[in-house]
Amino acid sequence: MKIKLLCKTPKTITFQIINENCFYLDEETEIYVNGEKELVTSKNINTIYNLIPDKEYIIFVKNSEGESNKLKVKTEFAAFILDIREFGAVGDGKTVNTFAIQTAILSAPENSIIEIRDGNYLTGPVLLKSNITINIAGNARLTALKEREMYPILPASINKADRTFYLGSWEGEPAACFASLFTGVSVNNVNITGEGTIDGNSDRETWWKDAKIKRISWRPRTIFLTDCSNINIVGINIENSPSWTLHPVFSSNLGFFDMKIRNPKDSPNTDGIDPESCKNVSIIGVKFSVGDDCIAIKSGKGKIGREIGIPSENINIENCHMEFGHGGVVIGSEMSGGIKNVNIKNCLFENTDRGLRIKTRRGRGGIIDGIHAENIVMDKVLTPFVINEFYYCDSDGKTEYVWNKDKLEITEETPVIKNITFKNMVCKNSEVCAGFMYGLPERKIERVVLENLTIDFAEDPRRDIPAMMDFIDSQSRGGFYFNNIKDLEIKNLTVKNAEGEEIIRNNVE
CATH class of the missing domain: 2.160.20.10 (Single-stranded right-handed beta-helix, Pectin lyase-like)
Known part of the structure; x- marks a missing residue:
C-alpha cells in the first residue's frame, strides 16, 4: 500500500492512497500523523487540517493490508x-x-x-x-x-x-x-x-x-x-x-x-x-x-472565443464522485478556443443524466483533441457516453444551420473532434441509451476508441432522448448509436439487456 503527496499549504496536507478504486476504498483505513492516529477514512483522497505552518509531519496509513510508506512533508511557510x-x-x-x-x-x-x-x-x-x-x-x-x-x-x-x-x-x-x-x-x-x-x-x-x-x-x-x-x-x-x-x-x-x-x-x-x-x-x-454539469471544460463561445484562441489544456480529473448532475464530465459546449489533453480516471458517476459528454455544434468552431477516460464506474446514468455535434441549447441552437443533417461547407465555424478514448468502464442500471455519438457529415469525428466497456440497463428504465439535439426519438434501453465517425475502434464492448440492436453504425469508416 502506497500513498503520495498531492498538495501542501501552510495549514493542510492532501495525499492519495494509491489504488484503482473509484473514489472510495475497499475498507476503512487509519491515518497516522507523527505516530498518532488522526482519523479513519473510507476515501482515496484525504486531507489533514489545522496544521502548523513551516512544520515537518510524517504521515502513513494502515489497514488489513498492512502499513503504507511514510510521507515526510513540511507545511508551507x-x-x-x-x-x-x-x-x-x-x-x-x-x-x-x-x-x-x-x-x-x-x-x-x-x-x-x-x-x-x-x-x-x-x-x-x-x-x-x-x-x-x-x-x-x-x-x-x-x-x-x-x-x-x-x-x-x-x-x-x-x-x-x-x-x-x-x-x-x-x-x-x-x-x-x-x-x-x-x-x-x-x-x-x-x-x-x-x-x-x-x-x-x-x-x-x-x-x-x-x-x-x-x-x-x-x-x-x-x-x-x-x-x-x-x-x-x-x-x-x-x-x-x-x-x-x-x-x-x-x-x-x-x-x-x-x-x-x-x-x-x-x-x-x-x-x-x-x-x-x-x-x-x-x-x-x-x-x-x-x-x-458537475465538471464542464470550456474555452469561449463563437467568434470571440476563436479570436481570443486560448484553449483549455492539460486537465486532470481523478477520484471524483459525481452524485447528481446533468453530466459527469462534460466538454463544451462553449469550446471555440479549443480543448485538448483531458484525462479522467478512477471516478464514480451516479444519477447523472449523461456520464462522459462532448457537446458542440456548427458556429462554435474550435478543436477538441485528446479526451481520455478510463476506470470509471457509472450507476443509474441515463446515457453513459455522448458526443453530440448538433447541441441545440441557447438562442441560436434551434436554427436550421445547427440541426441540418446535410453536408454543409466547412468554415472556421465548423468544430473538430478527434482522438477520443473511453476504456475500462462498467455502467450499471443505465436507462435511455448505452451511447450516442453523432458527428457532422462535413467533418466527421476523427478516431474514437472504446475498449473494455460493459453497459447494462435498469429493470424499469426512463424513456428520454439520448442527446440534446432536434429530431431524434426518445427511447429506453437503446444500444450504441454511431453516425459520422471516421476511424471507430471497438474492443470488448458488452451491452446487456438492450432493446433492439446493440450497435448501430451509420456513415462510419
Missing part, C-alpha cells in the same frame, strides 16, 4: 496569521462583514494566513490578492448576501488602443456580471483551505428566479478567477451557488482537492467546476451534487 474578528468581523449570521474581511485580506503581509473561524459570517463579494492563504475552519461559514444591490459589477472588458483585458464573463462570452463571493483578478499563489463552508445563499426568490433573464447584470459565481495562476482550493464545502460554482478563466496551475460542492438538483446553471481557457488544472477527490 506563513509570515503572519490574521483573524478576521480582529478587523471587526462578527460571526452572528446578521452582521455584514464585507469590509472587515476585505480589510483583513488587503492588510495581510505577503505569505500570511487570513483565519475565518467560530461563526457564520454574512458577507458580500471580496477581492483576493496574491500570496495569501484564506483558511476557513470547520466551525466557520461564509454566507453570501442575497441583495444584488450589494454586489459590485465586473465590466465585460477593460480597453485601451492596443489591448483588451477581459474581465466579466457569462456563458462563454465577455459580459458584465456581478462580482463573485471570492473574486480573483490577476492574482497568484493563493490558497483557500479548510473544512468550513461557503454558502452562496441562493434560492428561488433570489438568484435562481428568472435565471435566464439579466437583471442589472448577469449572475455571480461563488468563486471566480480570471488571469490567475498557482491557486489551490482544498477541503472547502461550497453550496447554493448563484450560477456556476467555481469558474476560472484564462488561468493556469490550478488545484481543486478534496472538496464538496452541493447545489439542489433543480437549481439552474449551477455547474460544479468549469475551467474555461485554463491550463494545467487538477480536480482530484471532489464530490459533486449539482443542478447542471
Whole structure:
C-alpha cells in the first residue's frame, strides 16, 4: 500500500492512497500523523487540517493490508496569521462583514494566513490578492448576501488602443456580471483551505428566479478567477451557488482537492467546476451534487472565443464522485478556443443524466483533441457516453444551420473532434441509451476508441432522448448509436439487456 503527496499549504496536507478504486476504498483505513492516529477514512483522497505552518509531519496509513510508506512533508511557510474578528468581523449570521474581511485580506503581509473561524459570517463579494492563504475552519461559514444591490459589477472588458483585458464573463462570452463571493483578478499563489463552508445563499426568490433573464447584470459565481495562476482550493464545502460554482478563466496551475460542492438538483446553471481557457488544472477527490454539469471544460463561445484562441489544456480529473448532475464530465459546449489533453480516471458517476459528454455544434468552431477516460464506474446514468455535434441549447441552437443533417461547407465555424478514448468502464442500471455519438457529415469525428466497456440497463428504465439535439426519438434501453465517425475502434464492448440492436453504425469508416 502506497500513498503520495498531492498538495501542501501552510495549514493542510492532501495525499492519495494509491489504488484503482473509484473514489472510495475497499475498507476503512487509519491515518497516522507523527505516530498518532488522526482519523479513519473510507476515501482515496484525504486531507489533514489545522496544521502548523513551516512544520515537518510524517504521515502513513494502515489497514488489513498492512502499513503504507511514510510521507515526510513540511507545511508551507506563513509570515503572519490574521483573524478576521480582529478587523471587526462578527460571526452572528446578521452582521455584514464585507469590509472587515476585505480589510483583513488587503492588510495581510505577503505569505500570511487570513483565519475565518467560530461563526457564520454574512458577507458580500471580496477581492483576493496574491500570496495569501484564506483558511476557513470547520466551525466557520461564509454566507453570501442575497441583495444584488450589494454586489459590485465586473465590466465585460477593460480597453485601451492596443489591448483588451477581459474581465466579466457569462456563458462563454465577455459580459458584465456581478462580482463573485471570492473574486480573483490577476492574482497568484493563493490558497483557500479548510473544512468550513461557503454558502452562496441562493434560492428561488433570489438568484435562481428568472435565471435566464439579466437583471442589472448577469449572475455571480461563488468563486471566480480570471488571469490567475498557482491557486489551490482544498477541503472547502461550497453550496447554493448563484450560477456556476467555481469558474476560472484564462488561468493556469490550478488545484481543486478534496472538496464538496452541493447545489439542489433543480437549481439552474449551477455547474460544479468549469475551467474555461485554463491550463494545467487538477480536480482530484471532489464530490459533486449539482443542478447542471458537475465538471464542464470550456474555452469561449463563437467568434470571440476563436479570436481570443486560448484553449483549455492539460486537465486532470481523478477520484471524483459525481452524485447528481446533468453530466459527469462534460466538454463544451462553449469550446471555440479549443480543448485538448483531458484525462479522467478512477471516478464514480451516479444519477447523472449523461456520464462522459462532448457537446458542440456548427458556429462554435474550435478543436477538441485528446479526451481520455478510463476506470470509471457509472450507476443509474441515463446515457453513459455522448458526443453530440448538433447541441441545440441557447438562442441560436434551434436554427436550421445547427440541426441540418446535410453536408454543409466547412468554415472556421465548423468544430473538430478527434482522438477520443473511453476504456475500462462498467455502467450499471443505465436507462435511455448505452451511447450516442453523432458527428457532422462535413467533418466527421476523427478516431474514437472504446475498449473494455460493459453497459447494462435498469429493470424499469426512463424513456428520454439520448442527446440534446432536434429530431431524434426518445427511447429506453437503446444500444450504441454511431453516425459520422471516421476511424471507430471497438474492443470488448458488452451491452446487456438492450432493446433492439446493440450497435448501430451509420456513415462510419
